[in-house]
Amino acid sequence: xxxxxxxxxxxxxxxxxxxxxxxxxxxxxxxxxxxxxxxxxxxxxxxxxxxxxxxxxxxxxxxxxxxxxxxxxxxxxxxxxxxxxxxxxxxxxxxxxxxxxxxxxxxxxxxxxxxx
Amino acid sequence: xxxxxxxxxxxxxxxxxxxxxxxxxxxxxxxxxxxxxxxxxxxxxxxxxxxxxxxxxxxxxxxxxxxxxxxxxxxxxxxxxxxxxxxxxxxxxxxxxxxxxxxxxxxxx
Numbered sequence: 001x002x003x004x005x006x007x008x009x010x011x012x013x014x015x016x017x018x019x020x021x022x023x024x025x026x027x028x029x030x031x032x033x034x035x036x037x038x039x040x041x042x043x044x045x046x047x048x049x050x051x052x053x054x055x056x057x058x059x060x061x062x063x064x065x066x067x068x069x070x071x072x073x074x075x076x077x078x079x080x081x082x083x084x085x086x087x088x089x090x091x092x093x094x095x096x097x098x099x100x101x102x103x104x105x106x107x108x109x110x111x112x113x114x115x116x
Numbered sequence: 117x118x119x120x121x122x123x124x125x126x127x128x129x130x131x132x133x134x135x136x137x138x139x140x141x142x143x144x145x146x147x148x149x150x151x152x153x154x155x156x157x158x159x160x161x162x163x164x165x166x167x168x169x170x171x172x173x174x175x176x177x178x179x180x181x182x183x184x185x186x187x188x189x190x191x192x193x194x195x196x197x198x199x200x201x202x203x204x205x206x207x208x209x210x211x212x213x214x215x216x217x218x219x220x221x222x223x224x225x
Binding site: 033035037044045046047050059061062063095102103104105106107108109 | 117152154161162163164167168171173205207212213214215216217218219
């Protein structure tokens with residue numbers, strides 16, 4: 001079955017970077033987009049971008065341009081999301097998500113806490 | 117970037133009917149936005165309820181239905197149950213980009 005397994009919780013200081021991984025199984029990793037979405041405490045879901053692992057093509061919304069990088073390792077069926085120049089407002093649960101056959105499958109979420 | 121709007125909160129009585137809506141700042145929501153509805157309960161990842169306007173999945177309770185209504189995507193709950201109390205998010209696609217609504221907190225009371 002489709003599984004997206006993410007790396008564990010992180011605590012980072014302001015100004016640092018964080019890299020979250022998402023290991024995929026149960027589907028063809030290289031086909032179509034794999035997305036990253038975050039949710040700050042008590043806030044809405046926020047789309048951060050997506051990658052098509054088969055060709056490395058990425059797309060990011062304007063508010064994350066230049067600060068987020070999404071990459072994929074097809075040999076490991078794993079996607080990565082790196083967020084730079086962290087600030088306290090980046091404290092959130094980060095999800096990877098994959099749309100297959102009309103269903104959006106979600107990873108379990110990774111809590112990133114930004115605190116000095 | 118488009119802004120997607122939902123009612124911040126709604127209350128429905130047990131057994132009652134309620135409609136949640138999802139609008140787009142760019143104009144009419146169409147099937148080309150591939151509207152999705154997700155249910156999220158505290159501490160959990162979102163769960164797909166409805167895709168492509170009105171498609172239900174095997175796990176979607178029959179009391180939920182999706183439609184296009186008055187230029188928006190709509191999620192109707194008929195016969196609300198206590199377990200339906202949750203946050204509901206819509207998702208619209210604009211080409212390759214996703215935009216989520218702000219969520220509707222549904223209270224069953």
